[in-house]
Amino acid sequence: MIRRRPPPPRLALACAALACLASARLAAEEPAKPTAAKPAAAPESAGSDAPAKPAAPAPARARDEIHGLLKLGPSLTDRGDYEAAEIAFRRVMNARDVAPEDLKSALLGLARMYRRQGALTKAVAIYERYLKDYPADPRSPNALLELGRTLRDLGIYKVAINRFYSVLNSTLKLEGESFERYQLIAKTASFEIAQTHFEAGNFGEANKYFTRLRLLDLAPADRARAHFMSAYSLRLQGDLEGAVTALRAFIDQSPDDDNVPESRYLLAVTLRELKRPQEAFAATLDLLRTEKSRTTADPKRWAYWQRRTGNQLANDFFETGDTFNAHALYTGLLELSAEPNWRLPLTYQIALCSERLGALDRARTSYQTIVDTAGATPPAELAELARMAAWRLEHLNWREKVDQQITVFFTTTTGKQALSAPAGPVRPAAAASASPAKTSATP
Numbered sequence: 245m246i247r248r249r250p251p252p253p254r255l256a257l258a259c260a261a262l263a264c265l266a267s268a269r270l271a272a273e274e275p276a277k278p279t280a281a282k283p284a285a286a287p288e289s290a291g292s293d294a295p296a297k298p299a300a301p302a303p304a305r306a307r308d309e310i311h312g313l314l315k316l317g318p319s320l321t322d323r324g325d326y327e328a329a330e331i332a333f334r335r336v337m338n339a340r341d342v343a344p345e346d347l348k349s350a351l352l353g354l355a356r357m358y359r360r361q362g363a364l365t366k367a368v369a370i371y372e373r374y375l376k377d378y379p380a381d382p383r384s385p386n387a388l389l390e391l392g393r394t395l396r397d398l399g400i401y402k403v404a405i406n407r408f409y410s411v412l413n414s415t416l417k418l419e420g421e422s423f424e425r426y427q428l429i430a431k432t433a434s435f436e437i438a439q440t441h442f443e444a445g446n447f448g449e450a451n452k453y454f455t456r457l458r459l460l461d462l463a464p465a466d467r468a469r470a471h472f473m474s475a476y477s478l479r480l481q482g483d484l485e486g487a488v489t490a491l492r493a494f495i496d497q498s499p500d501d502d503n504v505p506e507s508r509y510l511l512a513v514t515l516r517e518l519k520r521p522q523e524a525f526a527a528t529l530d531l532l533r534t535e536k537s538r539t540t541a542d543p544k545r546w547a548y549w550q551r552r553t554g555n556q557l558a559n560d561f562f563e564t565g566d567t568f569n570a571h572a573l574y575t576g577l578l579e580l581s582a583e584p585n586w587r588l589p590l591t592y593q594i595a596l597c598s599e600r601l602g603a604l605d606r607a608r609t610s611y612q613t614i615v616d617t618a619g620a621t622p623p624a625e626l627a628e629l630a631r632m633a634a635w636r637l638e639h640l641n642w643r644e645k646v647d648q649q650i651t652v653f654f655t656t657t658t659g660k661q662a663l664s665a666p667a668g669p670v671r672p673a674a675a676a677s678a679s680p681a682k683t684s685a686t687p
Contacts, residue, residue, distance in 0.1 A: 303341070310336050310346050317353045326361040330354065348378060352387060359394055367394050385414045385429050392436055401444035408433045408440065431460060435470075442477060451477035468498035472507055484514050505531065505549035512553055516560060525569050528557045532576045550580055562597065571597035588614050588629055595636065604640060611637045 313332045320329035336342060336350040355370035371391040375384055392407035411433035438453035454474035458467055475490030491511040495504055508531040515524035531553050558573035574593045581587065595610035611633040618630035 306339065310339055310342060314346060314349050314353065321357045321360055326357055329357045333357065348374065348381060348383065352383065355390065359390065364394050364398050385411050388414060389432060389436065396440050396443060401440050404440050405437055408437045431462065438473065442473060447477040447481040451481060468501040471498065472503040476510065479510060479514055484518050487514050505546050509549050509553040512557055516557065521566060524557060528553055528573060529576065547580055551577065562593065567597050567600040571601065584617055585625060588617060588626060592629060592633060608637065608640050
C-alpha cells in the first residue's frame with residue numbers, strides 16, 4: 245500500500261486553511277453546473293416569480309479569499325508560524341486583480357512578519373518598497389515608524405533618526421487626519437528619536453530630547469518614562485551629581501512607576517561612585533525595606549533589583565572594610581527569599597562579617613547552619629559552599645584552641661598563679677608555648 249507523505253508540520257496550518265478556502269470556492273461553483281437530467285430553464289418573463297439567488301460571481305469569491313488570507317497571515321505571525329504566514333501574504337500579493345488596499349495590507353503584514361522573525365534586512369526592503377510605491381498613503385507614517393525601529397535594531401542609527409524625522413514631516417501632509425492622531429504619531433516619533441540617540445551612545449543629545457519631551461502634554465506614564473531616561477542619560481554622560489538630583493526627583497514624583505526599582509539601584513550605585521557611602525547605604529535600605537509593600541504589583545521585577553542592588557552594595561562595603569554596613573545589608577537580603585540557594589551564600593557572607601567584627605560564636609553558628617542545611621551529600625550548586633563553611637568551622641575551632649593555649653601560657657608566666665603553683669620548673673607552660681607556634685604555621 246502506497247502512503248502519501250504528509251506536508252511538513254510547519255506548513256500544515258497554512259495548507260489546511262488554503263485547502264478549506266479552495267474547497268469552499270469549488271462548492272460555490274458546483275450548483276451553477278448544468279446536468280443532463282435537468283436542462284437549463286428558459287428565461288422567465290418579467291411578470292413571473294423572482295428567480296433563485298444566483299451564485300456569487302468569481303471576483304467576489306476571490307475578494308473573500310484574499311480577505312481570509314489577510315486575516316490568516318497576522319494570526320500565523322503572532323503564533324510564530326512565519327513560513328506559513330509568508331505563504332498567505334504572498335498569495336495575496338500574487339493574486340490577479342488584487343485591490344490596491346489589499347496589496348498594501350499584504351506588504352505591511354509581510355514586513356511585520358519579517359521583523360518578528362528577526363529578518364530585519366528583508367523587513368527594511370519591504371517597508372522601503374511600500375513607502376516608495378505609496379508615499380501619500382495614510383498608513384505611511386506608521387510604516388516610517390516601523391522602518392526607523394528596524395534600522396535602529398540593525399544599528400543604523402543615523403538613518404533611523406532621519407526616518408523618524410520623516411514621520412514628523414509626513415504627518416503634516418496628511419489630509420483629513422484628526423489632530424489627536426497627528427499628535428500621537430508626532431510624540432511617538434519624538435520618543436523614538438530620543439531613544440535612538442540613547443542607544444547610539446549620544447547621551448547628551450538623548451538627555452536633551454527626553455527633557456524636551458517632559459514639557460509636552462504627555463500621559464503620566466510617558467512623562468515618567470521620559471524623566472527616568474533623562475536621569476539615566478545624565479549618569480551615562482558622566483554628570484553624576486545631576487543624575488542623583490534627577491533620580492531623586494523622579495522617585496519622588498513617580499513613586500509607582502515601573503522604573504522606580506531600577507532608579508533606586510542607579511541612585512545607590514551613583515552615590516557609591518561619588519564616595520558618599522552612607523547615602524548609598526540609605527538608598528539601598530530604602531529599596532530593601534520601604535519598597536517592600538510594592539512587590540505585590542510585580543514581585544519578580546522588584547526582587548531582581550533588590551537582589552542586584554543589595555548584593556552589589558554589600559559586596560562593595562565588605563571589600564572596602566565597611567563590615568558593619570555590609571553585615572546589615574546581607575541580613576536585609578535574607579528576607580527576600582526562603583530558598584536555600586539564595587539564603588546559604590548570604591549566610592556565609594554574614595558569617596565572614598561576624599568573624600571580622602569579633603562575634604565568633606555567631607560566625608560559628610552561621611557556618612554550622614550551612615553545613616547542616618547542605619547535608620552529608622549536598623547538591624552540586626551547594627557543595628563548594630558547604631566545603632568552605634566546614635573549613636571555616638575547623639579554622640575557628642583551631643583558632644579557639646590556640647587562643648586558649650596562649651592564654652594559659654601567658655597566665656602561667658606572669659607569676660600571678662605561681663603563688664599557688666608548686667615549686668619547680670613549669671614544664672606544661674613550655675610545652676604549651678611550642679604547640680601554638682607549630683600550629684600557627686598551618687594555613
